[in-house]
Amino acid sequence: MRLQLSTPQDRKLQKTIQITGSKSETNRSLLLQALFPNVRIENLSNSDDGEVMQKGLKKVSGEVDIHHAGTAMRFLTGYFASQEGKEVILTGSQRMQERPIKVLVEALRSLGASIEYVKEEGYPPIKISGKKLEKDKVSLPANISSQYISSLLLIAPSLKNGLELNLVGKITSVPYIKMTLSLLEQIGVTTSFEGNTIKVEPKDMVQDTTLVVESDWSSASYFYSIVALCEVGTKIQLSSYKKNSLQGDSVMAKIYKDFGVETTFGDHTITLTKTSDEIPQHVEYDLSNAPDTAQTISVTCLGLGMGCHLTGLHTLPIKETDRLAAMQTELSKFGAKVDIDAESLTLQPTSSLKSGVAVDTYNDHRMAMAFGPLAVKTSFKVNDAEVVSKSYPDFWNDLGTLGFEVAEL
Secondary structure, eight states: OOEEEEOOSOSSOEEEEEOOBOHHHHHHHHHHHHHSTTEEEESOOOSHHHHHHHHHHTOSEEEEEOTTOHHHHHHHHHHHHTSTTOEEEEEOOTTGGGSOOHHHHHHHHHTTOEEEESSSTTSSOEEEEOOOOOOOEEEEETTSOHHHHHHHHHHGGGSTTOEEEEEESOOOOHHHHHHHHHHHHHTTOOEEEETTEEEEOOOSOOOOEEEEOOBOHHHHHHHHHHHHHSOTTOEEEEESOOSSOSOGGGGHHHHGGGGTEEEEEOSSEEEEEEOOOOOOSEEEEEOTTOGGGHHHHHHHHHHHTOEEEEEOOTTGGGSSSOHHHHHHHHHHHTTOOEEEOSSOEEEOOOSOOOSSEEEOOTTOHHHHHHHGGGGGTOOEEETTGGGGGGTOTTHHHHHHHTTOEEEEO
């Protein structure tokens, strides 16, 4: 699907949008429900990733294809490895077969898991023969994707002796680790996180519990960008959110103050209001704890003619695409000057934007959605726009609700 995006006629928006449940919380909650069936879940994400996770968890044997869903790949690796009697081949898209899984596989093997590589060493697809894991101590590099860490923590209460996880080095993505631990605690599991050591106690059964999934802050980030790019007085209300969020991307409420956007928390809602046009010419952020926001922030800066230096992005090259290289290519199409290295992106202030550009999305939902708000400033096309279904299927419809002209070509 190819879309033409054009500037909304009214740049002082006043709308309310309902955002689907967080993909991150949904997939963690689904795995806990599979381990402890008396856990109920409300406000599940309607994303592709959530659907493949649900389908995968129902499998006992055979092939489990998770397509582009990196979270499902990591979480299901831990789940099937710990499920005695289940034997599956876990696979995904071509890009998924290029994304490393070795660190997690080695950690699970050290606990006693039986996992073999079907094709290339260190990468999916993998053959998993589930068994009872009785060892209870494991170490991981602290700077890896938090999904590897969470995969181990989520299965930990179902292990005979629980788990003691030692993280070696400087820890990144702390909010996502804490999200996992908080969900464990909500269902009655005892955990501790002191220094670089995380402990999860074993749990045979849990009480009837309902986990309410908060709406996705990553999805909210695109509306922060829209409000920042619109006129003073623009106001968009989003639901369902809470002030003490488990999600790392909730840092948007703080970051976007620099772009003149204020956040007001209501009863399960947030209201984003553009209060000022006085913005700096250059901003710098360490996004180690919220790397998925880097694309959105850099596009916002482009639209406002600002420069930025974003660091802590070392996990982006192994996402759905190499996001740093992809951002450099796509931002440059609009006339931007962009420099990248292994873990950072630097954007120079851009005085004018080219129009008529065709943005490529690289099978990456966040590439499509990060650029969507830029239509406030200039018209352009989006190739393979359907990739948004991975995390936010209603994205283009919601932009239409806001008054954007979204036409299929």
